[in-house]
Amino acid sequence: MGGPAPRASVGSLVECFLYDLGLVTAMTTVTVRVPAKVNLQLAVGPPRADGFHGLVNVFHAVSLYDEVTVTTDLGAEPHAQRRPLVTLSVAGDSAEHAARVPLDGSNLAARAAHLVARRSGASHPVRIHLDKAIPVAGGMAGGSADAAAALVACDALWGAGLGRAALMELGAELGSDVCFPLLGATAVGTGRGERLDPLDCRGRFHWVFALADGGLPTGSVFAEYDRIRPDAPDPALDPALVRALAEGDARALGAALGNDLEPAALSLRPGLRHTLDAGRGAGALGAIVSGSGPTCAFLAADEGAAEKIAAVVAASGACARTVRAHGEVPGAAIVAGH
Numbered sequence: 001m002g003g004p005a006p007r008a009s010v011g012s013l014v015e016c017f018l019y020d021l022g023l024v025t026a027m028t029t030v031t032v033r034v035p036a037k038v039n040l041q042l043a044v045g046p047p048r049a050d051g052f053h054g055l056v057n058v059f060h061a062v063s064l065y066d067e068v069t070v071t072t073d074l075g076a077e078p079h080a081q082r083r084p085l086v087t088l089s090v091a092g093d094s095a096e097h098a099a100r101v102p103l104d105g106s107n108l109a110a111r112a113a114h115l116v117a118r119r120s121g122a123s124h125p126v127r128i129h130l131d132k133a134i135p136v137a138g139g140m141a142g143g144s145a146d147a148a149a150a151l152v153a154c155d156a157l158w159g160a161g162l163g164r165a166a167l168m169e170l171g172a173e174l175g176s177d178v179c180f181p182l183l184g185a186t187a188v189g190t191g192r193g194e195r196l197d198p199l200d201c202r203g204r205f206h207w208v209f210a211l212a213d214g215g216l217p218t219g220s221v222f223a224e225y226d227r228i229r230p231d232a233p234d235p236a237l238d239p240a241l242v243r244a245l246a247e248g249d250a251r252a253l254g255a256a257l258g259n260d261l262e263p264a265a266l267s268l269r270p271g272l273r274h275t276l277d278a279g280r281g282a283g284a285l286g287a288i289v290s291g292s293g294p295t296c297a298f299l300a301a302d303e304g305a306a307e308k309i310a311a312v313v314a315a316s317g318a319c320a321r322t323v324r325a326h327g328e329v330p331g332a333a334i335v336a337g338h
């Protein structure tokens with residue numbers, strides 16, 4: 001359940017541990033496992049002067065993972081002389097899924113590698129392989145997760161020693177959702193979502209995600225939000241949600257879930273209403289569009305309830321497929337390296 005198992009061997013885990021202690025300064029291959037997110041509360045304010053929206057964004061990391069493997073050849077010539085700094089490859093749970101990931105300089109993982117190189121002065125070429133289970137353009141921050149993983153992997157691989165605070169700064173440059181997967185667990189994001197404060201979360205919450213065919217571009221969903229909600233108030237954190245998380249109360253959390261972008265996503269994809277209804281009908285404690293959509297998220301009372309919701313929603317034909325996951329889980333972590 002919830003994505004592939006990490007590939008770490010005992011030997012590579014020891015190497016990762018030595019790296020964390022600073023006893024190994026550079027490696028030649030690093031695999032980072034990074035989780036998807038679901039937004040438990042997404043309160044969206046009016047557009048700011050820079051075009052972004054002020055948010056109160058409660059992120060929750062779930063056990064649906066991409067794996068990003070970065071390899072360098074320390075004997076190779078620096079990229080300045082001939083080879084590109086970054087080359088990319090991708091695999092997904094289907095060829096169609098993988099084909100939607102750009103393999104040029106616009107890929108967020110490639111952009112992350114370039115930022116680490118610029119900050120650290122590193123110049124040895126790297127190969128980045130993305131093993132994707134997180135849906136593309138699905139509202140679960142898949143590209144942002146890959147960017148966060150690439151920041152961690154390149155920092156380790158090039159022995160850059162930038163550390164968490166500098167990686168967070170680079171993450172904020174790359175996108176509003178990139179900092180959270182560096183942290184993982186549960187956190188509230190303010191500003192445009194990049195200023196993070198951890199939130200207390202007890203127990204384990206069981207989730208079902210209904211994945212749609214095709215994605216929804218985040219910018220279009222925010223634009224639709226502005227069209228249908230021209231009078232948006234300043235966003236505020238819901239105390240009932242914070243309490244439900246701290247008490248590990250799934251029923252209260254289900255009742256408190258909220259996403260201001262949901263009406264905009266439903267306006268662009270009216271069929272998502274059927275998906276949400278199918279999950280509610282199957283006993284979900286809460287049903288929301290995840291972030292900018294089109295993935296729908298259902299909170300279940302326990303693992304058995306999640307199994308039932310996944311089966312009913314899949315059988316309803318209201319989505320492409322369902323996956324189950326649990327939260328919270330930790331953020332981007334090195335799971336193999338040498």
Ligand SMILES: C[C@](O)(CO)[C@H](O)COP(=O)(O)OP(=O)(O)OC[C@H]1O[C@@H](n2ccc(N)nc2=O)[C@H](O)[C@@H]1O
Nearest residue numbers: 051052053055175176177178192193218219222291292
């Ligand atoms: C919807 C969420 O996924 C919720 O976590 C995020 O707010 C989106 O984060 P993201 O995909 O990293 O977004 P970015 O790459 O920073 O921005 C993509 C586009 O979304 C819109 N955008 C994003 C974040 C924000 N606070 N206000 C916005 O208006 C802007 O049009 C921007 O051009």
Ligand SMILES: Nc1ncnc2c1ncn2[C@@H]1O[C@H](COP(=O)(O)OP(=O)(O)OP(=O)(O)O)[C@@H](O)[C@H]1O
Nearest residue numbers: 107108136137138139140141142143144146177218
């Ligand atoms: N590593 C990547 N993986 C997936 N998409 C990427 C990646 N890098 C760039 N992209 C581009 O970014 C677009 C958005 O993809 P992504 O999977 O991050 O969307 P999302 O999950 O809806 O994002 P968010 O929830 O942060 O708004 C894709 O359509 C794709 O063109």
